[in-house]
Amino acid sequence: MSNPEFQGAAASSAPFDAIIVGGSYAGLSAATQLARARRRVLVVDGGQRRNRYASHSHGFLTRDGSGTAAIVAEGKAQLMAYATVSWLDGTAVRAAASSEGDGYDVTLADGTLVRGRRLVLATGVIDELPPVDGLAERWGRSVFHCPYCHGYELEQGAIGVLATGPLSMHHALMLPDWGTVTFFLNGAFEPDGAQLEQLAARGVTVVRAPVAQIAGVADVVMQDGSRHAMAGLFVATRARPASSLAGELGCALEEGPMGPFVRTDEQKASSVPGVFCCGDAGRMAGSVAFAVADGAMAGVAAHRSLMFGLAPAA
Template sequence: MVIGGGAAGLNGALMLARSRRDVLVIDAGQPRNAPADGVHGLLAREGMPPLELIARGQDEVRGYGGEIISDEVTEARRDGDGFAVTTAGGRTVRARRLLVTTGLVDELPDLPGLRERWGRDLVHCPYCHGWEVRDQPIGILATGPASMHHALLFRQLSDDLMFFQHDQPDLPDDQAEQLAARDITLVTGEVAEIQIKDDAIAGVRLKSGSLIPRRVIAVASRLVARAGFLHSLGLVPLPHPSGMGEHLPADATGRTEIPGVWAAGNVTDLSAQVGSAAAAGALAGAQINADLVLAETRLAVANRSR
């Protein structure tokens, strides 16, 4: 069973279906990149609308006999040598192996205007959105240590950059010097809201009352794995070594600490883009198939020796 129907989940399901496995994908229909106009940095699919990419992937999985249902998994628990999965729609489904690809949630500062423009002119990734906002007045909203790195990356895309310190501690001298050297304006003072006008960002209003015009806001969101339904199995998201948020730990093949459970995509790799998430899903799908082959072979040998 695959829980989550994004790029990682569908590619994992594709690998399993092509290996003649019975595959069920359960997807809640809440892709993180749904507000974006297109998927970027994905060879041969550059600029494709995210929902179109998902629809094509679903068709491919179904073409090999995979099943996809729209529902949300609320609990996964051990059931004998497999798993029982319960959904919000009242289904209970049993599976021998689980591939978790539920992605993550972006936690944003509690400021008016931020969530409304998410994925449009409120962006988080210079590689996903940078070309589309090039040469525009960009504001970097500081949210933590990653924001400095964010600012330097976005400086590659625009000469008009402002770093809003907001409620963060004062920058160390070396970081302030870096901003100055790259002609990035440091704006002190707490931010009150992101001003919206005519369905677009107009600027950043400080608590002092000042409105500073900006067309784009970049923010390094806190990233948290969607994995609450795994608690019954003893799997809980842990702090990521990068400090970016919380992830579901897994090895390079996607195997978690719970036998029979794999994870791929953003639920375990917080910085994975669509291409790398899809590749990780394919690898995890192949590993699950190999694991099943070994289990089936052990059983066949045992039955033959009776």
């Protein structure tokens, strides 16, 4: 193992008990459970957290309002205090059943190859935003997707929902609990009669005119030049897996309303024996709190499988 970014426990030719691909909230949580069971653990991390665009995290018990990067940095520092943990900064580009029997081989972009008896995928997802000028630049700062994560901080102000499809109806009906809502259809969705009644009952204003750009904090500028000043804007993104590893391994996927995710059982085991998946890559929708919980379950389940053998595939 020649990678110069290798940190932690000394390298060995023996396979790790578990390799965790992804060192954000879910991966750190999974690794911590295995480390506390005194198992040899390797975390491979490419440094691309899904919420890296947001400065603060909300709704996570004891860390409400903490910096997103600070939570990860503190989690990593605590994890690396365990003597059996190793860390590699790099991107895992391939994974396959080990040629030497039990476990999996993981190859990094620089050619480094590591082997683990169990594999935990905490690889996350990538949000695909609609092509509206000014939207991407405000993503995570004044343009959001999770009301529970960011709605409260808008102080019951004017909130916009930019339609991307039928799922945006859900956003529009939820968000009046956080402020005064305007639903910008922008040609992406047209509510039927019953849905219009639901929107009216929730006090939602519907705007059908086409959107030209997002400006200011989160102002919605229409093609006719009119402008709607918003405290924040919510968009239902399409999420795609940030890594191809699950597909390469043959893990079964499910199609959720926001995109595909790895199908797992209640213990976060995938359909491939010995491969677990946690965090946003393995659920329909996520948050920091969900990711940490999923990671803890995946780590415990991976450890139990090392002790008692693998359960039937999900």
